Amino acid sequence: MYPRDPFFKNKPYLTTRSLQPDNQETPIHFLENGETPTGLTYRRNHFPFPTLSTKSYYLTITGSVKTPITIQYNQITTMPSRTVTAVVECSGNKRAHFRPKVFGEQWKDGAISQGTWKGVPLFHLLQIAGVQDSVHEVVFEGNDSGIKKGQHVPFVRSLPLKKAMEHDVIVAWEHNHKQISPKHGFPFRLIVPGWYGMASVKWLKTIRVVDHPFSGPFQTDDYVYYPHKNNNEEAVPxxxxxxxxxxxxxxxxxxLQLGQHEIKGLAWTGEGVVISVEVSVDDGETWKTATLHGQPRQFQWIKWSYSIVFEKNREYSIKVRAYDSNGHLQPDTAFWNQKGYGYNAVSQIKIKVE
Amino acid sequence: MYPRDPFFKNKPYLTTRSLQPDNQETPIHFLENGETPTGLTYRRNHFPFPTLSTKSYYLTITGSVKTPITIQYNQITTMPSRTVTAVVECSGNKRAHFRPKVFGEQWKDGAISQGTWKGVPLFHLLQIAGVQDSVHEVVFEGNDSGIKKGQHVPFVRSLPLKKAMEHDVIVAWEHNHKQISPKHGFPFRLIVPGWYGMASVKWLKTIRVVDHPFSGPFQTDDYVYYPHKNNNEEAVPxxxxxxxxxxxxxxxxxxLQLGQHEIKGLAWTGEGVVISVEVSVDDGETWKTATLHGQPRQFQWIKWSYSIVFEKNREYSIKVRAYDSNGHLQPDTAFWNQKGYGYNAVSQIKIKVE
Known part of the structure; x- marks a missing residue:
């Protein structure tokens, strides 16, 4: 009567938020430590997927450089490489939890995945081209484009030069040990570990070094924290x-039934590592330390668990908060902002034992 | 640059609510009139999937009958058949919308699908067995079983004899023109069009005619409306x-951008047919009639749409309500009940035009 057949191994699916553009959540409730399978990696798009081929594909590095260069696909993949396993999280992840509610894609908890990316460090490419002294930022243009507020625009983002030169920032051509899939940025994707996902530009086409602060709709309109409901003051990128x-x-x-249960989950942070996860089963009155499974690693999520015996038939309010090595902890209330980015309030659920 | 390849046709996925048991929602936001593809049909289980084979499979009709009978799989599929296209909706569909919140699987809008089922009318089987005069109900036992409140129990439900004798109630062996899939009730599933899905017993094993009201955990504990928070009075099945x-x-x-937009969706009812769908874009102040696409058919959902030009940059509260031929309409507030069944308040969303 019970499952014998692989058919009966229930599998999770992506959760579809929208199809135009294709926005699908990772089923994060059902994943463990390690890489999120590519087919279960969340997808967040601004525009339709571009269709690209490696045959005629090249990457251009231009702007305020000594020698503008153009590198073919087959050249770049023979360059010295670095492999990084990292969480990539959409800055709109958990947007649906904000109160008051905000407009935009109503992501629950799954606009996040963990993957292994292999590529050439960006600083190596910038060194080859030769960065001039006046440089301010590095601008990354993807091959995806479409209409935004009446204008046809590509997806373009910038990084400060200092960030761009960090050794973990790579131009990747492999994801989870295979060529990057067309839905996740093939042939090249910039990977900026520790930063929200908008920085990790997919379908990377051009790297442009500039001597002024870059402004574009995905830099100075979207992906900005506006803390006030009725004005755009005190904006922070x-x-x-x-x-x-x-x-x-x-x-x-x-x-749940009476008796022993395991509370478990994942925790992560952008800078430093998670050093502790605490669990409360009395709505935050008292907190206990959860077990961390494995060694905390930079840029990666870590599995935590906490075992408990529920002895009474009643409701329990369960809260969880993570601390990182930079002294940050999850706040009781999320930092509300107009466009709903960066939600990280204490995680909470209610359960009933009977 | 734009999609040419079938690869780039974005497809929706089931939304995973839980894996043990396997509970997955249909991506109903992305479906049209007609049959929900089997792979996108919602799954709601109480227990692990049973594994069954047609080889030794038979259905038993027993209890208060003149001649208890046992019918082999190959016999039943040659019997006179009836084909019904029907919505099957979990009674917990939309549970996540109840306020105050209730415990149980937090289904959003997708615990519902439409399918075509072919099978032998149940009344035909009951006539062969010969129903005795004292009969009260007909009890249906599935092959799925497991632990519920400390007891090992199978999934069992009953129907009043009158309902059981209706010609659209069938013992189906085909779903969407193929053998029923193992996850949706193979080899036989009772289909009770117009009733919530708990009545459509999967993996049907035994039909038992009884001369007393049946009580079982899925009949008199679950799948009962308890309108009061702190007592079980005024319970209704x-x-x-x-x-x-x-x-x-x-x-x-x-x-959304300024200009013309289509508001669209689906509407359905259990008894009678949907006769009208109304749309309000001013939070319920005024209502307009939507266009129904196609002829309303009993047991089936109907697509509706309403075209509107948004002329102002502001927020809009959109509400939708359906009426059926029995004079029922969606209420402003859902009928709250302890276990969160039958949510059908006016559908509503908010959008922003800019």
């Missing part, structure tokens, strides 16, 4: 991923 | 699907 966590089990509003 | 609708487009909290 979205950069590093906040310390954060998810409760994978139990599920919110689940009904 | 869950039966017919309520008149209901979904807004497929725009998505909740979507940001």
């Amino acid at each position: 979205v950069t590093v991923s906040h310390v954060n966590s998810i409760i994978q089990q139990p599920l919110d509003r689940q009904i | 869950v039966t017919v699907s309520h008149v209901n609708s979904i807004i497929q487009q725009p998505l909740d909290r979507q940001i």
Whole structure:
């Protein structure tokens, strides 16, 4: 009567938020430490997918450089490489939890995945081209484009030069040990570990070094924290991923039987590493330290768990908060902002024991 | 640059709510009139999937009958058949919308699908067995079983004899023109069009005619409306699907451009047919009649749409309500009940035009 056949191994699916553009969440409640399978890696697009071929594909490095260069696909993949396993999280992840609610894609907890990326360090490419002294930022243009506020625009983002020169920032051509899939940035994707996902430009076409602050709709309109409802004052650009966590089990509003249960989940942060995860089963009155599974690693999520015996038939409010090595912890209330970025309030669910 | 390749046809996925048991939602925001593809048909299980084979499979009809009978798989599929295209909706569909929140699987709008089922009318089987005069109900046992409140129990449900004798109630062996898939009830599934999905027992094993009201955990504990938070008074069994609708487009909290847009979705009801769908774009102040696409058919959902020009940069609260031929309409507020069944309040979203 019980599962014998591989058919009966239930598998999770991406959760479809929209199809135009293709926005699909990772089923993060059902994943473990390690790489998110490519087919379950979240997809967040601004425009239709570009269709590209390696045959005639080249990457251009231009702007304020000594020698503008053009590199063919087959050249770049023979360059010295670096491999990084990292969380990439959409800055709109968990947007649906903001109160008051905000407009935009209503991501729950799954606009995040962990993957292994192999590529050439960006600083190596910039060294070859020769960066001039006046340089301010490096601008990355993807091959994806479309209409935004009445204008046809490509997806373009910049990084400060200092960030761009960090050794973990790579121009990747492999994802999870294979050629990057067309839906995740093939042939090249910039990977900026520790920063929210908008920085990791897909379908990378051009790298342009500039001597002025770059402004474009995805730099100075979207992906900016606007803390006030009715004005755009005190705006701050979205950069590093906040310390954060998810409760994978139990599920919110689940009904459990009396007895022993495991509360488990994942925790991550953009800078430093997660050093502790705490669990409360009394709505935040008292906190206990969860077990971390494995060694905390920079840029990676870590599995945590906490075992508990539920002895009474009643409701429990469960809260979870992660701390990182830079002294950041998840706040009780998220930092509200107009466009709903960077949600990282204490994770919470309610369950009932009966 | 734009999609040419079938690869780039974005497809929706089931939304995974839990894996043990396997509970997955249909991506209903992205479907049209007609059959929901089997791979996108929602799955709601109480227990692990049973593994069954047609080789030794038979259906037993027993209890208060003149001649208890056992029918082999190959016999039943040669019997006179009836084909029904019907919505099957979990009674917990939209549970996540209840306020105050209730415990149980947090289904959003997708615990519903439409399929075509072919099988032998149940009344035909009951006539062969010969139903005795004292009969009260007909009890259906599935091959799925597991632990519920400390007891090992199978999934069992009953129907009043009157309902069981209706010609559209069938013992199906085909779903969407193929053998029923193992995850959707293979080899036999009872289909009770117009009733919530718990009545359509999967992996049907035994039909037992009884002369007393049947009580089992899925009949008198679950699948009962308990209208009061702190007591079980005025309990009413869950039966017919309520008149209901979904807004497929725009998505909740979507940001739209000025100009013409189509608001569209689906509407359905358990008894009778949907006769009208109304749309309000001013939070319910005024209502306009939507266009129904196609002829309303019993047991089937119907696509509706409403075209509008958004002329102002502001927020809009959009509401939708369906009426059926029995005079039912979606209420402003859902009928709250402890276990969260039958949610059918007016559908609503907010959008922003900019």
